[in-house]
Amino acid sequence: MISLWKRHLTSRLGRFRKLVLMGIGNRDRCDDGAGSAVSDIMSDFVSGEKISDVRIFCCNESPENFTGPVKKENPTHILLIDSCIAGKSPGSIFIINPRRIKDIDISSHKMPLGLLYRYLKEEIGADILIIGIEPQHIEQGRFFSEPVAKAVVELTNFLKELLKSQKK
Numbered sequence: 001m002i003s004l005w006k007r008h009l010t011s012r013l014g015r016f017r018k019l020v021l022m023g024i025g026n027r028d029r030c031d032d033g034a035g036s037a038v039s040d041i042m043s044d045f046v047s048g049e050k051i052s053d054v055r056i057f058c059c060n061e062s063p064e065n066f067t068g069p070v071k072k073e074n075p076t077h078i079l080l081i082d083s084c085i086a087g088k089s090p091g092s093i094f095i096i097n098p099r100r101i102k103d104i105d106i107s108s109h110k111m112p113l114g115l116l117y118r119y120l121k122e123e124i125g126a127d128i129l130i131i132g133i134e135p136q137h138i139e140q141g142r143f144f145s146e147p148v149a150k151a152v153v154e155l156t157n158f159l160k161e162l163l164k165s166q167k168k
Contacts, residue, residue: 003093004094004095005093005094005095005131006158008095008129009079009095009129009131009158009159009162010162012077012127012129013077013079013129013162013166014166015076016053016075016076016077016127016166017053017076018053018054018055018073018074018075018076018077019053019054019055019075019076019077019078019079020054020055020056020057020070020073020075020077020078020079020126021038021039021042021054021055021056021057021078021079021081021159022035022039022057022059022063022066022070022078022079022080022081023035023036023037023038023039023040023042023056023057023058023059023081023082024036024059024060024061024063024080024081024082024113025037025060025061025082025083026060026061027060027142028140028141028142029138029139029140029141030135030136030137030138030139030140030141030142030143030144030145030148031083031090031133031135031136031137031138031144031145031148032083032135032138033060033083033144034081034082034083034133034135034144034148034151034152035059035080035081035082035083035133036058036059036060037144037152038081038152038155038156038159039056039057039058039059039081040058041152041156042054042056042156042159042160043056043058045156045160045163046163049163049164051163053166054163055073055075057069057070063080063116064116067116067119067120067123070120070124071123071124074124075124075126076126076127077126077127077128077129078120078124078126078127078128078129079128079129079131080113080116080117080128080129080130080131081130081131081133081155082113082130082131082132082133083132083133083134083135083138083148084096084113084132084133084134084135085134085135085138086132086134087134088134089134089147090134090135090136090145090147090148091133091134091136091145091146091147091148091150091151092133092134092151093131093132093133093134093151093154093155094131094132094134095129095130095131095132096113096130096131096132098113098114098117098118098121098128098130113130117130131155133148133151133152133155134148134151135148136148
């Protein structure tokens with residue numbers, strides 16, 4: 001059985017003309033860097049496969065610094081990937097409903113996801129999806145927990161297959 005997030009991504013990204021992926025997270029806080037790791041892996045893949053209709057931004061903990069370059073890309077679809085505490089099992093991958101994100105959420109980045117989502121939606125009008133990865137540890141450190149490391153691999157493998165199928 002295919003998971004809900006995979007079905008959602010397949011249906012929503014199946015029609016993109018220009019996709020921007022923004023990986024968000026602090027690499028110095030263990031699992032919080034998962035979004036940044038996904039963007040690193042996908043950047044290498046997109047470059048190696050010479051996929052011209054996908055642009056990757058590794059935003060780390062400052063996604064607000066990338067809103068200008070994202071606007072210049074004029075994407076039809078934007079995928080935000082970040083570690084998000086949602087009370088799920090560590091390593092869970094899930095779609096985040098932007099209406100359920102509070103502007104005052106405490107996070108490792110300066111601009112809360114809800115505000116980033118609204119700003120990009122108003123400025124660009126793209127179809128925006130937010131993918132969360134439930135962290136296990138977000139304290140100071142450079143290593144992922146095992147469940148989050150597996151989630152990064154699962155998500156990047158799925159995205160690679162999805163992009164390869166779009167290329168055909």
